Amino acid sequence: MTSFTExxxxxxxxxxxxxxxxxxxxxxxxxxTQTKAASVTDMLRKLSEKQLVSYQKYQGVxxxxxxxxxxxxxxxKHRLWEVFLVNKLGFNWDEVHEIxxxxxxxxxxxxxxxxxxxxxxxxxxxxxxxxxxxHGLMPELGYKNLSEIxxxxxxxxxxxxxxxxxxxxxxxxxxxxxGAKIKIIEINDFDKSLTIKIGVKxxxxxxxxxxKNVLVKAIKMD
Amino acid sequence: MTSFTExxxxxxxxxxxxxxxxxxxxxxxxxxTQTKAASVTDMLRKLSEKQLVSYQKYQGVxxxxxxxxxxxxxxxKHRLWEVFLVNKLGFNWDEVHEIxxxxxxxxxxxxxxxxxxxxxxxxxxxxxxxxxxxHGLMPELGYKNLSEIxxxxxxxxxxxxxxxxxxxxxxxxxxxxxGAKIKIIEINDFDKSLTIKIGVKxxxxxxxxxxKNVLVKAIKMD
DNA sequence: ATATATTTTTAGATTAGTCTAAAATTTACT
DNA sequence: AGTAAATTTTAGACTAATCTAAAAATATAT
Numbered sequence: 031m032t033s034f035t036e037x038x039x040x041x042x043x044x045x046x047x048x049x050x051x052x053x054x055x056x057x058x059x060x061x062x063t064q065t066k067a068a069s070v071t072d073m074l075r076k077l078s079e080k081q082l083v084s085y086q087k088y089q090g091v092x093x094x095x096x097x098x099x100x101x102x103x104x105x106x107k108h109r110l111w112e113v114f115l116v117n118k119l120g121f122n123w124d125e126v127h128e129i130x131x132x133x134x135x136x137x138x139x140x141x142x143x144x145x146x147x148x149x150x151x152x153x154x155x156x157x158x159x160x161x162x163x164x165h166g167l168m169p170e171l172g173y174k175n176l177s178e179i180x181x182x183x184x185x186x187x188x189x190x191x192x193x194x195x196x197x198x199x200x201x202x203x204x205x206x207x208x209g210a211k212i213k214i215i216e217i218n219d220f221d222k223s224l225t226i227k228i229g230v231k232x233x234x235x236x237x238x239x240x241x242k243n244v245l246v247k248a249i250k251m252d
Numbered sequence: 253m254t255s256f257t258e259x260x261x262x263x264x265x266x267x268x269x270x271x272x273x274x275x276x277x278x279x280x281x282x283x284x285t286q287t288k289a290a291s292v293t294d295m296l297r298k299l300s301e302k303q304l305v306s307y308q309k310y311q312g313v314x315x316x317x318x319x320x321x322x323x324x325x326x327x328x329k330h331r332l333w334e335v336f337l338v339n340k341l342g343f344n345w346d347e348v349h350e351i352x353x354x355x356x357x358x359x360x361x362x363x364x365x366x367x368x369x370x371x372x373x374x375x376x377x378x379x380x381x382x383x384x385x386x387h388g389l390m391p392e393l394g395y396k397n398l399s400e401i402x403x404x405x406x407x408x409x410x411x412x413x414x415x416x417x418x419x420x421x422x423x424x425x426x427x428x429x430x431g432a433k434i435k436i437i438e439i440n441d442f443d444k445s446l447t448i449k450i451g452v453k454x455x456x457x458x459x460x461x462x463x464k465n466v467l468v469k470a471i472k473m474d
Numbered sequence: 475a476t477a478t479a480t481t482t483t484t485a486g487a488t489t490a491g492t493c494t495a496a497a498a499t500t501t502a503c504t
Numbered sequence: 505a506g507t508a509a510a511t512t513t514t515a516g517a518c519t520a521a522t523c524t525a526a527a528a529a530t531a532t533a534t
Binding site for chain 3: 278279289292293294310
């Protein structure tokens with residue numbers, strides 16, 4: 031059995047691992063868990079004894095297959111609950127993260143399966159993040175960052191790569207909502223900032239920083 | 253803020269208080285929390301410092317108004333989640349208690365309100381227990397024990413006063429389901445056991461012990 | 475009413491998760 | 505390669521919740 035706290039460490043190590051092939055540093059984990067490096071060291075030793083991570087002092091940490099499975103199940107629960115909160119209870123997508131952080135630790139395979147079914151087996155959560163299936167398989171959605179799209183291409187907004195309330199509210203303010211049709215009007219060579227058209231109405235300016243965090247899907251031209 | 257553990261103690265003290273006007277004993281609490289009396293003593297001192305209970309050593313414990321409010325909110329959440337699990341996810345009523353024990357500690361007033369609304373503001377949970385409203389008011393449903401009903405009266409099964417899986421499965425086996433129409437055919441003077449008719453089909457025999465734990469509502473004769 | 479039994483509390487220890495401060499190790503820079 | 509800087513680990517302590525064993529208080533019974 032894994033505790034609430036252990037699950038949080040595993041989830042965070044998983045997320046850090048997605049960005050690199052190297053071992054994850056103690057400090058990186060400490061930053062995301064909001065604890066001190068000393069506490070992380072203790073926990074890594076414990077997770078290592080439980081075979082959930084492979085860890086050698088001073089050399090960083092990596093999830094074992096077993097640890098990755100646990101992390102994926104926590105992420106699965108988190109994202110399914112987010113879908114529930116938004117689609118069924120009518121929460122806004124920038125309000126659900128905290129609550130899902132609690133719900134993700136509820137222990138019942140049966141519950142997760144039935145919830146998944148109740149929600150219609152969604153492929154992604156309200157932020158566009160893919161939801162691992164019951165076997166821990168993460169669906170490949172093939173979304174791109176808006177910053178990778180070329181001029182004149184038409185795309186649909188599918189999600190975000192950053193979940194801060196700040197960022198989500200900024201998107202809401204400029205009218206960049208999930209499902210919005212976006213056309214790239216111009217790319218500024220100097221700073222890679224964009225002028226885009228949202229739907230039929232607005233033209234609007236986006237920094238590259240923002241564009242990198244917007245996930246889009248190309249519209250099939252037929 | 254109250255911890256998971258504190259909330260469980262408050263809930264249990266609340267339940268014990270429903271059966272008596274006297275102070276609740278340390279041992280009674282220990283039995284239901286599945287801990288030792290020594291642990292209960294420690295916790296009671298702590299809850300007392302937080303003004304959630306009034307407690308004097310050797311004299312038992314009682315909830316304060318503040319403590320009762322917390323207990324009622326936990327019970328509210330527990331019962332709402334049970335309704336969700338049964339009505340929305342299709343769980344059987346004897347499968348939901350354990351899961352609701354976890355869900356009841358999720359902290360978000362907004363979540364509870366929206367869940368309540370999503371479920372259509374139910375008055376009672378799948379076992380017929382009343383659900384406190386957002387102000388902590390427990391609706392008076394006026395259900396009676398089947399053991400209090402007189403011969404020839406018609407009643408409808410509304411819930412149970414005992415939640416053990418054993419008991420619930422026994423009811424299922426004899427066909428005594430929520431909403432079943434019951435008519436008392438005969439009451440045995442000696443041991444207060446009953447012969448009843450369930451719906452149109454079955455006649456069946458019930459011990460007084462079982463009858464005391466079946467909640468019913470009289471059918472209005474018009 | 476006094477001894478006995480029961481209940482409750484205290485004292486001291488344990489576990490999980492955290493902390494600070496100091497020591498050890500690794501990395502980075504001339 | 506040698507030293508300074510940064511990172512990581514160790515050592516020792518704290519809190520919440522629990523335990524066991526012993527002491528204290530209350531209840532019971534002749």
